[in-house]
Amino acid sequence: MAITKEDIERLADLARLNLTPEEIEKLTGDMETIINYSMNKLNELNTDDVLPMEHVLPISNVFREDICEKSFDREEILKNAPEKAEGCFLVPKVVE
Amino acid sequence: MEYEVVIGLEIHAELDTRSKIYCGCTTEFGGEPNTHCCPICTGMPGVLPVLNKTVVEYAVRAGLAANCAISSFSKQDRKNYFYPDLPKAYQTSQYDLPLCKNGYLEIEVDGSVKKIGITRIHIEEDAGKLIHDESGKVSYVDYNRCGVPLIEIVTEPDMRSSAEVKAFFEKLKSILEYTSVSDCKMQEGSLRADVNLSVRPKGQKEFGTRTEIKNLNSVRAIVRAVDGEARRQISVLERNGVIVQETRRWDDEKGESYSMRDKEEAHDYRYFPEPDLTPVVVDEAWLDKIRSSIPELPDERRKRFIAEYGIPAYDAAFITGSKPLADFFEAAAKESKNAKAISNWIMGDVMKKLNDTGLEPLDMPIKPESLSRLVSLIDENVISGKIAKQVFEIMWDTGEDPADIVEKEGLKVVTDTEEIRSIVIQVISANPKSVEDYKSGKTKAIGFLVGQIMRETKGKADPQAVNRLLKEELDKL
Amino acid sequence: MELTKLTACKAADKIRKKEFSVPELTQAYLDRIGELNEKIGAYITVCKQDAGKQADNIQKKIDNNGELPLLAGIPAGISDNICTSGVLTSCGSRMLSNFVPPYDATAVKKLSQNGAVMLGKLNMDEFAMGSSNETSWYGQVKNPLDYGRVPGGSSGGAAAAVASQMACFALGSDTGGSVRLASSFCGVVGLKPTYGAVSRYGLVAFASSMDQIAPVTRDVADCAAVMNSIAGHDPLDSTSRDYGHEDYTLSLKSDVKGLKIGLPKEYFSGGIQKEVKEKVLDAAKVFESLGAEIEEISLPLLEYALPAYYIISSAEASSNLAQYDGIKYGYRTRQFEDLVDLYKKTRGEGFGEEVKRRILVGTYVLGAGNYDACYNKALKVKRMIFEEYQNAYQKVEVILVPTAPSTAFKIGEKTADLLDMYLNDVYTVPVNLAGLCAISVPCGFDSSGLPVGMQLIGKPYDEGTILRAAFTYEKYTGGNGGIDCGI
Incomplete structure (x- = not known):
């Protein structure tokens, strides 16, 4: 699989990562190496009759009961916020 | 050319659980910003979700009520995208193995x-x-709503008009209310719909290109958006234009939709199975238990109301359309000998009040027992129908018992014949012209005289007595 | 008596006997940190005052002859990706370089209930992504045995701190071998618990399906004691499991008679350092001489574990690390034009290169059009590997392999070649993929005097058996738990 600079730019956009031109250059090569190595290797195996395995644990139905617990103090929730005002987190205006 | 409109809905309903889906914070509406929050629902590093069992039960309940097949095995998945209202940068949802599928609802249009x-x-x-x-x-x-449990209900593109959409939406709403799955308070955002709509020339098999109108939160807006978008698409086609597949937003004030012109096409949600949560397995025993927790649904209740309370089919359909309304009716009718009068009050004055104030039936300020006592007061001739409307107003504003109001405001019907007779005589002597008209055969004049008498008695005189005494006195002349 | 040389179990015993006090022991560690941390860089944060207070509190209990928990008064270090209420939890990243959680990880809470004293937070590869501790925003951790070499990673700070006696024991995390690899490079004991044995609540997620909090200790007995403190079901972690959490210290019996140990031939070929192979095979001979039955087995899927691990862990990481967006906590870029610009600059500046690389890999393999070919393919291979180990455990009880293909390498030696770096994890990742448990135990030195580690891999929830085997080996050989770092 060939991975191009445009692929990296699209992925970086999707992952919201600003990359410098040098980073794009290097990561394009790195990604090609990693993906090709990994996929070439995995594709040596025939997995037609194999089910994907999401969980190694054979467990299901782990629930909590519908009981209210005390929420955190707002100060604790907002303590680490880079910008806050009026009890809210602040972000640049979101245009819809 | 004649066109056919094709509509499917995606409806989001907030579940009426006490706590959030993955943490113990309250789901209560409102509250100061970020006060119903903890590290889990605000996406802090290292925290983990644990699924609220009631969420599964409510969703299965909704599924059963909507004739769905319930998946014995389902899982949760992450839908990845960046937006400031989504603190984890992924929404935990279900992708390829939803809890319920292949259901239907019947509507009547x-x-x-x-x-x-x-x-x-x-x-x-x-x-x-x-x-x-x-x-x-x-x-x-504000992350207070973050993590409030939702179900998303996706329909087939089976609807062909805004009337069908309205009927379906209202049917679904009543089912969600009946099963106590959601309080369906639309003005609080508990229930909202996305409309998928396309048009095609009548007779054509293939669907046209569809648009999606997001986040409609009133029945009126849904109906108007469907009609508006259908008109827009038809006019585009008639001008030989092309419909663009896109997300649009409905501006209910302007009565038109506009493109959200976001980079929708760039969305790649990268769904994958949520590793922090285990699969959900619903076995027969659990399913039976949930099934048995489902109360009577609107269709059954409608039939029962007709049989049990003898109200007309139209009334029964209207009232059972809303669970709180039907509960209110039933509680009032149980206490009353006049169920039809109760249903009239609900469909008339109560609905008018609800519409005027924008209140949900659930938040009605009067008690069902009060309404049934009001009806009794009329039936027992303690107050007149006209006075009853006044009493109702006071009941609505103060929540007081109607009998107390009647007592306090002195609104009882005057049945003392001599008292009424003296007023009748007084009115006759004050209105010689009307008396003359009456005598010369203009029977209409009697209405005016009755009105004058009622005015004098502030509407409290027993109308039958007034009529009888007026005739007696006029005949004496 | 050099207090910092004592293992946790011995120190706890002496504290009970009032041979020295908890504040004395704690101070000895703080002094040691003061002396060495600048050179080794194991700690990101040292909690001098809090540690002192905790030590005083525990000493009070001891003086009042109160009931004492297992680790009463034992000073420990915690990896910086494990949340500690009120104490910086940076994950070795600029992104969280100012994040102070308002909550404790369950494991931290349990340690504290068991009387441990927290000395501070340990350096690590950024978000636990790395094998050499070269990706931390807080600088390289050095191998205490040779400052020119890496301590292994990602939990390099944890292993280096325990090896250099800057902590009596430590908690690290093991997603693909982090704790075992670092323990092997630094000559200490590291245990990767079965997935689900220790709560992940408060462990900052890298790859959720494989992450486990993992103890690093001087010897096997300490390892059992720490496991006793931190393991068990946690209602806050849906994947933590209640399996009748045993008393691990009961496994500390010197007895491997009849124990069936498998030696998979694939782990002893290819690019393995000759001395590593020899030392691990020597260990097999020791087990044999003690009555264990050694059997050569085959695990041919070994070579597929690394690519499967890499695809799955990167996919999960790309999602787990998306929440670092400069809005709720952590780093935020200074200048931005709009929301998207804020996101992109914050993440571009806040993450280091290795993290960005893995986010991109993860974004790629989950992306439309690649999911089935890449991510789902890796999940299928994961099942094949899982089943291969299940089959192997029909025949043997424990699998003995090297922890890493080599001993500690030089700083900078492998940074240029990605695949060469990733190959450090080749022997450790199958354990994470298959949800097994494994312990890395020192088993000698190479000709440069660098420690070699062997790995005993057990069935899920069979920590007891690998602890018993490791304990027996250590007892017989004297182990090198008491390594003097020559400092």
């Missing part, structure tokens, strides 16, 4: 019954709220 297919119902979490600062350059983020 213009006397004919139609099945609307339900593709799936899945569980997911709600996002937070963004408060936009009109003047400045910032938006405020």
